[in-house]
Amino acid sequence: MAIVVQKYGGSSVATAEKxxxxxxxxxxxxxxxxKLVxxxxxxGDTTDDLINLAKEISPNPDKRELDALLSTGEMMxxxxxxxxxKEKGVDAVSYTAYQIGLETTGNYGKSLIKDINDKKIKEALNKDKIVIVAGFQGVNEEGNITTLGRGGSDTTAVAIAVKLNGISEIYTDVDGIYNCDPRKYVKAKKIPQIDYEEILELASLGAQVMHSRSIELAQKYNIPIYVGLANGEMNGTLITExxxxxxxxxxxxxxxxxxxxxxxxxxxxxxxxISRLFGTIAERKISIDMISQSAPVNGMVTVSFTIPKDDLNECMDILKKAIDAKHIFIDTDxxxxxxxxxxxxxxSGVAAKVFQIFAEENISVKMITTSEIRITCAIYQADKERAIKLIVEKFNL
Amino acid sequence: MAIVVQKYGGSSVATAEKxxxxxxxxxxxxxxxxKLVxxxxxxGDTTDDLINLAKEISPNPDKRELDALLSTGEMMxxxxxxxxxKEKGVDAVSYTAYQIGLETTGNYGKSLIKDINDKKIKEALNKDKIVIVAGFQGVNEEGNITTLGRGGSDTTAVAIAVKLNGISEIYTDVDGIYNCDPRKYVKAKKIPQIDYEEILELASLGAQVMHSRSIELAQKYNIPIYVGLANGEMNGTLITExxxxxxxxxxxxxxxxxxxxxxxxxxxxxxxxISRLFGTIAERKISIDMISQSAPVNGMVTVSFTIPKDDLNECMDILKKAIDAKHIFIDTDxxxxxxxxxxxxxxSGVAAKVFQIFAEENISVKMITTSEIRITCAIYQADKERAIKLIVEKFNL
Incomplete structure (x- = not known):
């Protein structure tokens, strides 16, 4: 008899009917x-509605009070x-973060789970109840309500699974994790099983399927996570070691x-x-992602880097004041x-093979960064679909 | 420096602007x-909206879960x-029932306040903060969320005033307590000061200005309650000994x-x-209010009593089965x-004077009950306005 900790996203519980x-x-x-938790x-859109209500009161709502406000959505x-x-005759009980002693640490709006007191959950499970837990929220050392950030309910579920030594199932509005974005590429294929590290790299790079911290937590305690639709078919993706x-x-x-x-x-x-330049940009909380630098020619170098589009104007202000460059080019595409x-x-040689493929097909790579299990290339948007098609074909995805 | 515990009703906080x-x-x-709590x-209508949402899920929502649901309105x-x-630069902090250890006892939906841990409130007041407390809610001995019933926020405010030895101010959408219903009688006069017992008799009889338990609590600990509009003019009604x-x-x-x-x-x-008759009616949870009985004539009596209109059909079923009366008359007006x-x-002689006035003016009194500070007459609805006008004039209200 397994303990299964399921999570249902906002669109799954958007109406009374759902x-x-x-x-x-x-x-x-x-x-x-x-046994179900x-x-x-x-x-549905409750969290966004509450944020909008808060913004009617204050353009920058007090963080403690915003968390207290937002936590009510999951309680409901x-x-x-x-x-x-209970209406259908099955015993159940709902708990808030307070009630299950879900302790958090760190900042409002993005706090981390420190511990969970599983006494009440276990007692209820032993009484054959289905336990419902309000996701996304916790209580910090001072007894204040905090939230875990967007998608934090994923982490609530995995943390409870860790505590109860159960398995976790994240039900969402996508039917699993794909090898590339299925909304953009019809040939995208669902991945039946994927490693924690792979999904972490994909999540942080825009796949946005799961809350990254939930996967880090599952990896640390080796708790499998199933991701898919709540249609009972279990043909989604299993994230595991x-x-x-x-x-x-x-x-x-x-x-x-x-x-x-x-x-x-x-x-x-x-x-x-160059280091002063990057220091000044970092001070303004602009995060630089990829960096490349040419070899010096006559004591002169060319430096390229990427920043979020939203920070472009601010970054240009900094550059104009701080740097004496001959030319500044901006690539927005x-x-x-x-x-x-x-x-x-x-x-070995995966990066080399990628470059070779791109070179043969005249896809120019502006920058590149790699990790042990990831290669990221900055290419022109016009080449994007062709590049993906080539990788899918040549690497037999 | 007084500690003032204020309460604002739902219409006072219905929108961000308010x-x-x-x-x-x-x-x-x-x-x-x-110092303000x-x-x-x-x-606004949040509580009703939440009840309607619950009824979409279940015609008779589970009481524990309904209380958990409804408590979110005040948290928001x-x-x-x-x-x-805080947006206006004044330090403040909001607390839920959990956070101030507002312990309750008794049933869901109508629980009673047992105690409040005032530590957090006092600490915040000492730091010169305005303390905001979610009304209407508490936590029972098992750690479950309970609510205090309609108007229960009044009782939350008075209970905190008792605990802090402060005074309480209830701000509502009426500007005070009147000697008769001002929506119906233009000559109604506001009462500047009224005794706890008087307001209790008025509240239970349909004046519906205040949550009765809040007044009982204030009376027990001799905490004055001010009731009025939040217009800063303090020309409402003071309830006191x-x-x-x-x-x-x-x-x-x-x-x-x-x-x-x-x-x-x-x-x-x-x-x-006759006692069996009333016993049977009471068993069916139908509350009989006024009772009158004639002196026996030839071993026969006439008995009249009042019950809530909603219970009429059920009561008639009981009567037809249980009683062998010659005639049963129903007065719905x-x-x-x-x-x-x-x-x-x-x-002395207040009741006698009331009867004399009514007799002189041909207002027939069907039944009467009295307490130490109250006289209640059942009269015909057609005579109501005239009767009120007479009492107001003859007793110089």
């Missing part, structure tokens, strides 16, 4: 003998789901068009000028194309 | 040197008010059209038949007219 449907799904699952997000949906189960290192070098591809590339030509090659695969660890 | 206005009022009040109800408004104060027993015999008049009178004619005068005054204690 909540009743989830109740039916839970009752069917319970009849198979599993269910973490819910706020109904959890009480309603427990109600729906790597089972077979002899896999394909590239498992998935993610892209992001949210960055802009800046190139400074004819910059004095003295190291302290770049895309970051990331190829991720746990198999890269054991397969 | 919440900002309350914040301005609080800042002005604080500048006069008072502010209890808020849910915004309290967080928003604290936000509004009686200051002067030499007051007018009648302070206020309340009416209720919610009852129906049933008259059983030709009933066997044996006591056990009666009104209960209650005259309340602490001065009645020291003024």
């Amino acid at each position: 909540i009743k449907k989830i109740a039916d799904t839970l009752i069917k699952r319970k009849s198979k003998g599993d 269910v973490v819910v997000s706020a109904m 949906s959890s009480a309603l789901l427990a109600m729906a189960l 790597v089972v077979n290192m002899e896999t394909k070098p590239i498992t998935g591809i993610a892209t992001s068009d949210e960055d802009v590339a800046i190139t400074l030509e004819g910059l004095d090659a003295k190291m302290n000028i 770049i895309t970051k194309l990331s190829m991720v695969g746990i198999g890269m660890k054991n397969t | 919440i900002k206005k309350i914040a301005d009022t609080l800042i002005k009040r604080k500048s006069k040197g008072d 502010v209890v808020v109800s849910a915004m 408004s309290s967080a928003l008010l604290a936000m509004a104060l 009686v200051v002067n027993m030499e007051t007018k015999p009648i302070t206020g008049i309340a009416t209720s059209d919610e009852d129906v009178a049933i008259t059983l004619e030709g009933l066997d005068a044996k006591m056990n038949i 009666i009104t209960k007219l209650s005259m309340v005054g602490i001065g009645m204690k020291n003024t």
